[in-house]
Amino acid sequence: MGGFETLDVGGNAVRLYVAGEFAAGAPGVVVLHAWWGLNEDAVAYAERLAAAGFAVTAPDMFGGQVATTLEDAERLSGAAESPDTDPSVESIALAAVDDLARRLGPTSRIGVLGFSFGAAYATLIPAERDRLEASVVYYGVYTGPHIENSSAAVLGHFAESDQFESDEGIAELEASLRSAGREVTIHRYPGTGHWFAEPSRDAYRSEAADLAFELTVAFLEKHLGSGKDT
Numbered sequence: 001m002g003g004f005e006t007l008d009v010g011g012n013a014v015r016l017y018v019a020g021e022f023a024a025g026a027p028g029v030v031v032l033h034a035w036w037g038l039n040e041d042a043v044a045y046a047e048r049l050a051a052a053g054f055a056v057t058a059p060d061m062f063g064g065q066v067a068t069t070l071e072d073a074e075r076l077s078g079a080a081e082s083p084d085t086d087p088s089v090e091s092i093a094l095a096a097v098d099d100l101a102r103r104l105g106p107t108s109r110i111g112v113l114g115f116s117f118g119a120a121y122a123t124l125i126p127a128e129r130d131r132l133e134a135s136v137v138y139y140g141v142y143t144g145p146h147i148e149n150s151s152a153a154v155l156g157h158f159a160e161s162d163q164f165e166s167d168e169g170i171a172e173l174e175a176s177l178r179s180a181g182r183e184v185t186i187h188r189y190p191g192t193g194h195w196f197a198e199p200s201r202d203a204y205r206s207e208a209a210d211l212a213f214e215l216t217v218a219f220l221e222k223h224l225g226s227g228k229d230t
Contacts, residue, residue, distance in 0.1 A: 002047060007059060009087040009095040015060035016096065017043055020050030024105040027224035030096045031058040032118025034198065035077040037066035041198040042115070049113075052217045053226050055104055059096040061089045061118075068200075077117050093121045097129045109133050109224040111152075113216070115198065116140045116164070123173075126150035134223035136216050139194050141169040147176045153183040155219040157212040159192040187215060 002019025017038065020026075029049055033042040038060040046058045062080055067073035080089050087095075093112075100110055111134035114122030119140020126132040127149035136155045139162060154177055158170050170186065177184040189208040195201040197209040 002050060002056070007092075007095055007099055009092050012087045014087065014092055014095070015064060016099070017046055017058040017060075018056070019046050020053075020055040022055045022103050025107040026055045026104055027053070027220065027226065028055040028057070028100045028104045028108055028110045029220060029224075030093070030100055030110070030112045031056060032093055032112065032114035032121050033058065033061065034115040034195070035067070035073040035117035036198075037062040037076060039066045039200065041200050044199070048213065049217075054220065054224070055100070057096055057100050059092050061092050089121060090125070093125050094128060097125060097132060101131050111135065111220055111224050114138065114140060116194065123147075123154070126152040134220060136219065138197055138212070139165055141165050141173045143173055143176050147182070148180045151182060153219075153223050154185070155216065156184070156186040157197065157215075158186065158188050159194055159196055160188055160190050161192070162194045164194050185219070187212065
């Protein structure tokens with residue numbers, strides 16, 4: 001089992017969940033939570049990735065607050081992305097990447113994975129950290145100039161019917177990544193909606209979630225290597 005440590009972000013103390021074996025050169029993954037905050041679903045996913053052989057960290061981007069309702073989640077995510085909030089969500093995510101790179105050393109290969117709210121940052125920050133070689137996004141779309149500023153491979157998991165992410169938006173993400181010359185694989189899961197991979201949500205669908213996890217592990221092992229070999 002992992003546990004919580006403290007991550008320094010510009011002089012601010014941020015909770016960081018840490019799981020797995022942190023051997024030099026091991027593959028590492030930063031997990032970015034959904035707009036619910038760093039809840040049990042996010043921690044359990046980090047643990048599952050660690051059990052698959054990755055060194056995993058998951059920063060708390062909401063200052064210890066966790067939402068269970070849509071209203072609270074919208075409030076928390078909005079406050080976190082306010083220009084007045086310090087540290088910013090982006091700075092926390094970047095600090096987590098830098099911290100993981102330091103822990104694992106210069107030969108390690110690192111990726112980032114995000115759920116919904118966190119998926120936007122999993123798409124954005126590879127443009128700012130070239131150590132990131134792989135990005136996994138669960139039902140979250142964010143396009144823009146940053147797409148062309150990274151070569152990280154992308155794996156996307158999207159629902160069949162999603163109230164937050166349109167078919168057009170998903171297609172735009174895939175097209176922009178391909179246009180930038182980046183490797184991208186998009187999976188759609190029949191009979192699912194947003195949050196299908198998060199056990200605490202009514203939308204959770206275990207078969208789709210398990211398949212998405214298996215595909216994620218295979219993708220990360222392809223691009224980062226297997227921790228079982230270190």
